[in-house]
Amino acid sequence: MSTSNDPRRDLIALFDEMGSILELLGANGFKVNANRKVARVLEDLTGDITAYRDDPKGLQAMDGIGKSSAEKICEFLRTGRMEEYEQLVAEVPDGLLDVLEIPGLGPKTVRAIWEHAGVESIPDLERAIAEGGLDDVPRMGKKTIQNIADSIEFMKKSTDRTPLGTAMPLAEGLVDQLGAHSGVSRIAWAGSLRRGRDTIGDLDILACCEDAASLIELFQSIDGVEKVLLAGDTKCSIRLDRGIQIDLRVVPEAAFGAALMYFTGSKEHNVVLRERAIKAGMRLNEYGLFPDDGDDEPPQARGIAPVASETEESIYAALELPCIPPELREERNTLETVPELITVEDIKAELHAHTTASDGHLSIEELVAVAKARGFHTIAVTDHSRSSVQANGLDEDRLRAHIDAVREVNEHTKGITVLAGSEVDILSDGRLDYDDDLLAALDIVVASPHVALSQDPKKATARLLAAIAHPLVHIIGHPTGRIINRRPGLSPDMDALIAAAVEHDTALEINANPQRLDLRDVHVRAAVEAGCRIAIDTDAHAESHFDFLRYGVITARRGRCTPADCVNSLSAKALHAWLKSKRS
DNA sequence: GCCGTTTTCGGCCCGACTGTTTTCAGTCG
Numbered sequence: 001m002s003t004s005n006d007p008r009r010d011l012i013a014l015f016d017e018m019g020s021i022l023e024l025l026g027a028n029g030f031k032v033n034a035n036r037k038v039a040r041v042l043e044d045l046t047g048d049i050t051a052y053r054d055d056p057k058g059l060q061a062m063d064g065i066g067k068s069s070a071e072k073i074c075e076f077l078r079t080g081r082m083e084e085y086e087q088l089v090a091e092v093p094d095g096l097l098d099v100l101e102i103p104g105l106g107p108k109t110v111r112a113i114w115e116h117a118g119v120e121s122i123p124d125l126e127r128a129i130a131e132g133g134l135d136d137v138p139r140m141g142k143k144t145i146q147n148i149a150d151s152i153e154f155m156k157k158s159t160d161r162t163p164l165g166t167a168m169p170l171a172e173g174l175v176d177q178l179g180a181h182s183g184v185s186r187i188a189w190a191g192s193l194r195r196g197r198d199t200i201g202d203l204d205i206l207a208c209c210e211d212a213a214s215l216i217e218l219f220q221s222i223d224g225v226e227k228v229l230l231a232g233d234t235k236c237s238i239r240l241d242r243g244i245q246i247d248l249r250v251v252p253e254a255a256f257g258a259a260l261m262y263f264t265g266s267k268e269h270n271v272v273l274r275e276r277a278i279k280a281g282m283r284l285n286e287y288g289l290f291p292d293d294g295d296d297e298p299p300q301a302r303g304i305a306p307v308a309s310e311t312e313e314s315i316y317a318a319l320e321l322p323c324i325p326p327e328l329r330e331e332r333n334t335l336e337t338v339p340e341l342i343t344v345e346d347i348k349a350e351l352h353a354h355t356t357a358s359d360g361h362l363s364i365e366e367l368v369a370v371a372k373a374r375g376f377h378t379i380a381v382t383d384h385s386r387s388s389v390q391a392n393g394l395d396e397d398r399l400r401a402h403i404d405a406v407r408e409v410n411e412h413t414k415g416i417t418v419l420a421g422s423e424v425d426i427l428s429d430g431r432l433d434y435d436d437d438l439l440a441a442l443d444i445v446v447a448s449p450h451v452a453l454s455q456d457p458k459k460a461t462a463r464l465l466a467a468i469a470h471p472l473v474h475i476i477g478h479p480t481g482r483i484i485n486r487r488p489g490l491s492p493d494m495d496a497l498i499a500a501a502v503e504h505d506t507a508l509e510i511n512a513n514p515q516r517l518d519l520r521d522v523h524v525r526a527a528v529e530a531g532c533r534i535a536i537d538t539d540a541h542a543e544s545h546f547d548f549l550r551y552g553v554i555t556a557r558r559g560r561c562t563p564a565d566c567v568n569s570l571s572a573k574a575l576h577a578w579l580k581s582k583r584s
Numbered sequence: 585g586c587c588g589t590t591t592t593c594g595g596c597c598c599g600a601c602t603g604t605t606t607t608c609a610g611t612c613g
Contacts, residue, residue, distance in 0.1 A: 030596055038585090063586095068585060103611095106611050232600065265613080271597055
């Protein structure tokens with residue numbers, strides 16, 4: 001394990017790795033899961049992990065972290081090392097964990113090829129396949145070996161998880177295409193896409209069709225299919241040449257709700273629901289919620305009528321729960337209360353957009369026309385500041401002329417307010433890119449980090465705190481600067497930023513560009529809980545970018561954001577009053 | 585390893601599919 005300047009990310013990697021090693025060593029599966037769960041809990045942590053250095057009790061207060069893990073975390077925070085991890089790592093070859101990542105290879109198989117064929121890495125495995133070294137491994141036939149070889153090839157060229165902004169249009173196209181097939185009565189996407197995660201592992205499509213076989217046949221023949229991974233009577237998995245796996249399940253119409261629920265997940269949410277069903281004397285599976293008669297054979301196979309199955313709503317109701325929106329079906333959420341989440345229709349203002357003055361493709365007039373057509377009451381023109389040279393950022397003189405041009409357009413425009421603003425760089429030390437007198441001349445200031453995006457968490461926190469506390473700043477744009485699958489961005493103490501944002505009445509942005517989605521879901525949730533204002537902006541550089549709004553909104557929903565939490569859903573009057581409150 | 589309104593021990597979700605097997609183990613979601 002290599003250590004970074006971010007102990008939280010180190011610990012996530014460490015617990016994940018310990019889970020995998022334990023799995024390979026044949027440890028109790030629940031222990032394996034417990035380690036992985038600690039990693040997930042740390043993934044969702046928004047505060048400063050180093051504050052827990054001498055506070056194992058504080059860690060134990062988090063659901064999923066017990067005494068043992070808390071002590072290990074503290075040990076690592078104090079010493080930079082973890083004895084148990086080091087012992088575990090010594091027990092398996094380094095490269096074996098890579099072998100475990102190969103699709104289709106689980107812990108039992110990896111262990112078998114390690115013990116029987118001496119495979120300790122992916123290159124070892126390739127050599128063993130080529131030389132027939134796997135032939136003596138138990139349960140290892142020709143087909144299995146060929147599948148492993150294919151999986152290795154796939155892994156070599158496979159990319160990262162698919163960004164939401166790629167997966168959503170792909171799913172829409174597929175649902176349209178398959179939905180047009182005769183006999184298809186219902187079709188929907190499920191999985192992490194439906195939950196709105198920022199990246200998607202694979203795509204899950206669910207359908208009802210009179211003739212399942214014909215739909216599965218059609219599915220295997222769609223454009224771009226590289227390999228059919230499996231094809232049964234009701235289930236089929238394909239892989240596209242773009243490296244995305246798509247699973248299709250065909251289910252009876254009467255069970256559509258149960259199946260949709262099941263395949264939407266999350267896995268952890270399903271487990272919670274099933275446990276709840278058991279406590280209520282029932283059992284839940286993808287065919288429905290059934291009375292539990294103690295028989296081991298699945299109830300649907302015995303003709304038992306479900307308590308609920310046709311709709312998700314009916315199943316949640318039978319479990320005495322509110323209908324949980326897909327975006328909230330994650331482990332971190334409690335189930336009893338569901339807020340009225342924000343929708344795309346609630347958004348009435350775009351507060352972060354660019355024109356040809358910097359690196360946008362629209363003129364001021366064109367930008368305003370697009371915003372007006374979307375039904376917005378306000379559009380802010382926020383071109384880049386002088387330090388963003390790569391984005392043709394405006395120096396003081398150009399900005400002053402630009403402000404005049406925006407005001408001019410505003411005077412001649414009916415039905416929408418056009419604000420003169422700027423997306424001002426937050427320099428690496430927290431200073432802003434323009435002097436205060438110029439900032440004060442702007443209607444709206446979005447302050448964003450663009451450079452020095454790998455500085456350590458302490459510096460990043462101080463930098464962003466300075467911008468949040470600046471009396472002329474309204475919104476912090478893409479606060480961490482991450483780009484999905486490309487750079488992790490800053491890792492500030494987000495709880496501290498949120499507290500300061502509440503104190504100074506500064507909004508934190510969810511940048512809706514699907515490459516960013518920054519703030520991310522867990523940050524939004526912490527902000528909303530603290531009563532912080534949230535902005536949802538598309539950062540539009542072109543007309544089509546206004547369509548990014550749905551990705552920002554879905555991220556907001558994952559953070560339990562309601563219309564009342566979001567500055568873009570305020571009335572024009574309320575929004576303008578807030579903006580002016582920083583110009584007194 | 586974690587957890588608790590039948591608690592500090594004894595549980596911890598459930599089914600489809602494949603490939604190897606003659607009844608099931610392993611993987612996946």
